Amino acid sequence: MLPLLLEPADLAKHLGDDKLLIIDLSKPTIYVQAHVPGAIHLDFRRLQTGAQPAPGMLPDDDTLGDLFSGLGLTPDTHVIAYDDEGGGWAGRLLWTLDAIGHKHYSYLNGGIHAWLAEGHPTSSESTEPTPSDYEVGEHDPLTEVNLDYLLAHYQDPGVAIWDSRSEEEYSGVRAFAQKPGHIPGAVHYEWTDPMDKQNNLRLRPLDDIRAELEARGITPDKEVICHCQTHHRSSFSWLVGKILGYPMLRGYAGSWAEWGNHPDTPAEKSE
Known part of the structure; x- marks a missing residue:
């Protein structure tokens, strides 16, 4: 394995x-x-x-x-x-x-x-896959959340919303949706923060990442929901949480593109 x-x-x-x-x-x-x-x-x-x-x-x-x-x-x-x-x-x-x-x-x-x-071997030849007949099974309900779920639970004390966008997007200085800002109570930890720019984008020491998340209130005892603008950047945040062993970790595919363009969602800006 x-x-x-x-x-x-x-x-x-x-x-x-x-x-x-x-x-x-x-x-x-x-x-x-x-x-x-x-x-x-x-x-x-x-x-x-x-x-x-x-x-x-x-x-x-x-x-x-x-x-x-x-x-x-x-x-x-x-x-x-x-x-x-x-x-x-x-x-x-x-x-x-x-x-x-x-x-x-x-x-x-x-x-x-x-x-x-590290100098491992590389290829420049395209690899053609051998097709299979893959059938998508039942979805794991603990991997994704939708808008209705988030609207019902974003204020729960046992839920941490992990916003992986840039500081400018989180604070509301830049907006890629009708509303600027962030989900009320969401915690900002940018998706690139765990990457070590001096070490070929490997993860930084896991204990350091864990300490930074916990200092922000993104703790393993909570249900942690990751989002960005389209759940591309935040999929990496989800993966980092998985690697750290967070047991209740989910991704919001709608992300800010959905939340920030919806008439009934609240948004908060940073001072």
């Missing part, structure tokens, strides 16, 4: 293993230059509906079934995801898999940057 947070050196020992599906969510220009040998490229746009006003919504089960069949996913496949941006799109893929009940997955720590920095 491979760990959730997988180091490049450990993946290098398992290249070519059966039952391993390595998925690269980097920009196409990066993938064609260099990728992990055997990695299949996935256009990250296929992980969201793209439909306004909340483009980050999960595609329907038929669409996801077609997507994962095309990638060759089977129920006993272990997926390893990485990208070129420190984990946002890789996180979105893993959150999607978790939401549809596929629980065998790992994140390549640091993605392609860490892989290249």
Whole structure:
């Protein structure tokens, strides 16, 4: 069993293993230059509906079934995801898999940057998947939340809303929706804060990240709900929480695109 947070050196020992599906969510220009040998490229746009006003919504089960069949996913496949941006799109893929009940997955720590920095082998040849017939099972109700749930529970003392957007978006200085600001009571911890810019975008020491989250009130005893604008950046936040062992962790796919454009939602600005 491979760990959730997988180091490049450990993946290098398992290249070519059966039952391993390595998925690269980097920009196409990066993938064609260099990728992990055997990695299949996935256009990250296929992980969201793209439909306004909340483009980050999960595609329907038929669409996801077609997507994962095309990638060759089977129920006993272990997926390893990485990208070129420190984990946002890789996180979105893993959150999607978790939401549809596929629980065998790992994140390549640091993605392609860490892989290249350690001098592991790369390929520039496209890998063509062997298609499967993947059927999306029952969704895990503990992985995602919708607008109605969040409206009913955002003020609960046992709920922590983790806002992964930029400080400017959180405070209301910049807005990508009709309303500026944030969900009342939401806590800001930007999605890139856990990344070590000096260490090829690997995660910073986990104890440091844990301490920063807990200092903000994002504690493991709470139900933690992650969001950003479209649940791309916050999928990485969700993944970080998973790696830290947070037991009640969910993602809000509608995110600020839905909340900030809805007539009946409250919004708060920072002073």
